[in-house]
Amino acid sequence: QVQLVESGGGLVQAGGSLRLSCAASTSGRTFSTYAMGWFRQAPGKEREFVAAINWSGSITSYTDSAKGRFLISRDNALSTVYLQMNSLKPEDTAVYYCAARVGYSYYQSGDEYNAWGQGTQVTVSS
DSSP, X not given: OEEEEEEOOEXXXXXXXXXXXXXXXXXXXXXXXXXXXXXXEOTTSOOEEEEEEOSSSSOEEEOTTTTTTEEEEEETTTTEEEEEEOSOOGGGOEEEEEXXXXXXXXXXXXXXXXEEOOOEEEEEEO
16 A cells, blocks of 8 residues: 655746655555656646656656656655656646556556545646
8 A cells, every 4th residue: 555645736937847746655565666657637627647757767758748848756765756847837737646556667547556646736827
């Protein structure tokens, strides 16, 4: 079992930056046995994939709109995954969720993840 708690959301002007954190509490398994992902859901829209990272942090994946602006990373010693978001746009406004799945590889489908955080709100003003 793993519990996830996101933090770092807030209100920022377009062009600004935010760093989201997701702290994991694991029992029975070490954090490094989980692949991690970030997803977001805007009002009236479906949840969408943002970024993912494999168990070691050596392989990452991004949705096209995040490439070049967002950076996903992890610190296994701290059981934490991060999402550095730069050059934010109003269309990035959403609730951001981190997710975990047991396994070394990441997936872009939310259905592959079996643990989710409560979400953190990111609002980008124009």
